[in-house]
Amino acid sequence: MAKNDKKMVGAITSMEEDFAQWYTDIVKKAELVAYTSVKGCMVIRPYGYAIWENIQHILDTMFKETGHENVNMPMFIPESLLQKEKDHVEGFAPEVAWVTMGGAAKLEERLCVRPTSETLFCDHYKDIVHSYRDLPKLYNQWVSVVRWEKTTRPFLRSREFLWQEGHTIHATAEEAIEETERMLDVYTRFCEESLAMPVVKGKKTESDKFAGAVSTYAIEALMHDGKALQAGTSHYFGDGFAKAFDIQYADKDNTLKYPHQTSWGVTTRLIGAIIMTHGDDSGLVLPPAVAPIQVVIVPAAMHKEGVLDKARELYAQLKAAGIRVKLDDTENSPGWKFAEYEMRGVPVRVEIGPRDIAAGQCMIALRTGGEKTAVPLESLVQTVQDKLREVHDVMYQRALENREKRTYPCTTTEEITQVLEERGDGFIEAMWCGDEACEDAVKERTGVGSRCIPLAQKQLSDKCVCCGKPARCMVLWGKAY
RNA sequence: CGAGGUGUGGCUCAGUUUGGUAGAGCACUACGUUCGGGACGUAGGGGCCGCAGGUUCGAAUCCUGUCACCUCGACCA
Numbered sequence: 001m002a003k004n005d006k007k008m009v010g011a012i013t014s015m016e017e018d019f020a021q022w023y024t025d026i027v028k029k030a031e032l033v034a035y036t037s038v039k040g041c042m043v044i045r046p047y048g049y050a051i052w053e054n055i056q057h058i059l060d061t062m063f064k065e066t067g068h069e070n071v072n073m074p075m076f077i078p079e080s081l082l083q084k085e086k087d088h089v090e091g092f093a094p095e096v097a098w099v100t101m102g103g104a105a106k107l108e109e110r111l112c113v114r115p116t117s118e119t120l121f122c123d124h125y126k127d128i129v130h131s132y133r134d135l136p137k138l139y140n141q142w143v144s145v146v147r148w149e150k151t152t153r154p155f156l157r158s159r160e161f162l163w164q165e166g167h168t169i170h171a172t173a174e175e176a177i178e179e180t181e182r183m184l185d186v187y188t189r190f191c192e193e194s195l196a197m198p199v200v201k202g203k204k205t206e207s208d209k210f211a212g213a214v215s216t217y218a219i220e221a222l223m224h225d226g227k228a229l230q231a232g233t234s235h236y237f238g239d240g241f242a243k244a245f246d247i248q249y250a251d252k253d254n255t256l257k258y259p260h261q262t263s264w265g266v267t268t269r270l271i272g273a274i275i276m277t278h279g280d281d282s283g284l285v286l287p288p289a290v291a292p293i294q295v296v297i298v299p300a301a302m303h304k305e306g307v308l309d310k311a312r313e314l315y316a317q318l319k320a321a322g323i324r325v326k327l328d329d330t331e332n333s334p335g336w337k338f339a340e341y342e343m344r345g346v347p348v349r350v351e352i353g354p355r356d357i358a359a360g361q362c363m364i365a366l367r368t369g370g371e372k373t374a375v376p377l378e379s380l381v382q383t384v385q386d387k388l389r390e391v392h393d394v395m396y397q398r399a400l401e402n403r404e405k406r407t408y409p410c411t412t413t414e415e416i417t418q419v420l421e422e423r424g425d426g427f428i429e430a431m432w433c434g435d436e437a438c439e440d441a442v443k444e445r446t447g448v449g450s451r452c453i454p455l456a457q458k459q460l461s462d463k464c465v466c467c468g469k470p471a472r473c474m475v476l477w478g479k480a481y
Numbered sequence: 482c483g484a485g486g487u488g489u490g491g492c493u494c495a496g497u498u499u500g501g502u503a504g505a506g507c508a509c510u511a512c513g514u515u516c517g518g519g520a521c522g523u524a525g526g527g528g529c530c531g532c533a534g535g536u537u538c539g540a541a542u543c544c545u546g547u548c549a550c551c552u553c554g555a556c557c558a
Contacts, residue, residue, distance in 0.1 A: 018552090020551095020552065020553080021551095021552080024551075024552085028492095035550070035551090038549095039549075039550070091557095094556090094557090095556090095557070116558095145558095147557075147558080149556090149557065150482065150555090150556080150557090151482095151552095151553090151554090151555090151556085151557090153551095153552095156558085157557075157558075161558075163558075218558095229558090230558060231558090232558085233558070265558075266558080267558050268558095269558055270558095298517095300516075300517040301516060301517070302516070303515090303516070304516090331516090332516095332519085333515085333516055333518085333519070333520055334516065334517060334518070334519095335516090335517090335518040335519045335520080336518085336519045336520090337518090337519085338518050338519075339518070339519045340519080351517070353516095353517055354517090355517075356517090363517085480557095481558095
């Protein structure tokens, strides 16, 4: 295969051969990240950060449309504040980083570097919420957080990562639950419409929910290798945090009440999800909505009279239409450029050379494959816009097909083991009695853990896959990143 | 935290078994020829071999220690 030729610069390990190495090759060779001297802390390079900026822009717009405001909380949390909510501190304490010195002086109280900011928001809400008129507060922040992970992987699990965390506070439980569900829907729409990534909406089991939450909802996506990735979460806190932090408001009837809270977040892990959902052996495949470069123009026989001028003309037209376009007029050969932009996942490539110019056309190729097609120059902008949509649709369909092909309904744990053996990793759909012992036993016997209780339930049988007692719900199981 | 692996120009690695003054390909610079699927020639520049000790006349190579990163597991966005 030509790709293994010695002259190939930056060859990518095939997915089939070693999925983990394939992933690492892509993040490095597409220049998404670079490692640093601190384990688990990475440089997000311009191309990777541009993807994040596009994610931020789209999501932030959605947040604003649903009434949220951005704020910025400090990155340090005093130990006493972190400890106010019992479950919360137990959940996060094992993985927080501590600041103990200020310059040369030891601090009176050590400060934790935020692993998440519930405690800070609560501490603030205590000060600003006094009346039902102060509610709701719909806040969000775009920051980084730190969790001292033992095992790290670029984007999927780093010690510092970028995210947004929404924190809202409401007068009633109903309103807060509604918010929790609304944001889960926002994430779902974003993943499907902007990332071309189908997700399963569901509720986490008791053992898997967020530290301090009444209930945790999540969207789960299935990666190309059949492993599951949690792509976003939305939590309902009830009034537990309000009670722990002593947040009360005077209601219309002049009685003091505890407000109800939510939090929800997505992280730079989404970039990892994009890579593992859509990528192939030629490299990245980026969803058009978040691709830093949506269209690359590669001139052929660039030195020939008029080629570059025409290429620049096309560039200006596409740019004026609001398309993120790049013209590569470097001295590299066209073949080099084709491979390079494929590796970087650019959705659409436009080629223009003397033959095309003579025919009043250009060639267009899609990252999702298929034949190059000739396009009349006068309809280029329209065609490119159509092709970007087409690439998105094809990407979504392929990801959905992969998920469906790898979703296996099972009624016994033996069946789970067998299907995983025969057909590879994927989502297992199986009934569950609701007992944590069974959840653990399934993991123990088959290697798959509960991912979520899908909101769209199916009645596969009336018995628990593990113990055979009456089932309460269908659970989606899988191996997770 | 358990099990493996790796540290040698910007990148990928050879050299380590058997110690003897640091190599290749790619990338980079200049010039020329090329240019529709990872072009070629010529000439260049660039490395206290992760770090610290030790053995030795002499260490990338042997010994001891240490640090870091990667992969796989258990746990987590």
